[in-house]
Amino acid sequence: MDVLDKLKNDWQKNGDRYPRISEHEIYGMLHKKSSSIVKWILLISIMEFAFFLALSFLLSDNPNSAKMENYIPAAVNISIWVLDMGINVCFMYLFFINYRKITNTDNIKNLMRSILKARKIVSRYILIKLIVVFVIAFMSLVYVHNNDPEWIDIFQHAKEQGKGFVVNLMYYGIGIIAISLLVVCFWLFYKLIYGFLLKRLYRNYQELKKIEL
Template sequence: MKELDLLKKDWQKEGQPFKQVSEEQINTMIHKKSSSIVKRILIISVVEFLFWIAISVLLTDDKYNAKVARYGLEDFMFISNIVNYGVLLFFIYFFYKNYKTISTTDSTRQLMKNILATRKTVKYYIWYNLGIVALDIVMTLIMEYYHDEKLLTLRQNTENSGMSAALLLVGLGIVILAIGIVAVWLFYRLLYGILLKKLYNNYNELKKTEQ
């Protein structure tokens, strides 16, 4: 926002007649910056979508398919993947829509509303992904708990020693779940947090010009 600060100093030097022109310059500058930020959010979301598809393809080998078949999860995994990718495409569509809307907006008040709407969409996107990560971790832990041979052996050994295998594994699962969610949250905080903060700064600058 260094450019905006310079323009504000010009207001004070030149006096009131220059203020109207400066406000138009500031609004134009903020408009361009906001459009650029939302465009970056759109590009990042598309790259992220393609990245997760590539990871899914690379990890889906014969061993993985045999494991899914052994657990009887073929239909569940197919449907969940379709739903998940469908929701992600839905968010990408909204990011694109927000970008086009901000790029073509002339009204300052409408631009402010669009900035808030974009921030809200990104936050929903982040919460959705955190929910999916949590669900994936929980489902994986449950399936491994009941089907993995090594865990079955561990359960028998701990129960023979007088310990509660279920309690031990639940505690371990909670730790893994917490670490997974925090790691993903930090990832999204770094990936989108800076852009959201810049958008909010733009909103505040527009709000000042409207006062």
């Protein structure tokens, strides 16, 4: 049961036992809650950025990471890193701007508009991040296929036996399944963290809508 419905039930059941709260006071409560939620979205995005930035430096000395760097051209590797970090910085800025707007808004319509915008920004952020994860993983799959000496020997041997197509199909089939599972894991992570906050934010929007009506 949301805030407004609970208050209405209390008023109807208990008459004058509880002081009536004005729409202005309810708006203040929802304004504060919405501002806090958007602030958490901003903070989580900053923590996520810091975590993956630190992880990228920690894994740079990992033998498997060093091996992948031999397959992927340095320019491509740097471009992917810059693109990924750039997306994070861009959306952190958008989260911050939206947080400022929600914090400084002074009427219901503007707050409702800012809430919808915040939800749209977060949804786009999640979608773009999932696309980036898929593209990076698939590029790695292709580069390993074309440059890893062990895999090249396996494919060459299979080709000589007339099984090149089958082995390639199995390689990319299993690879795409693994990538899909990776994307699903990221989606579940974002759904758990950001999805929970977005649900609370949308609940506030619905309550504001009742006041507006």
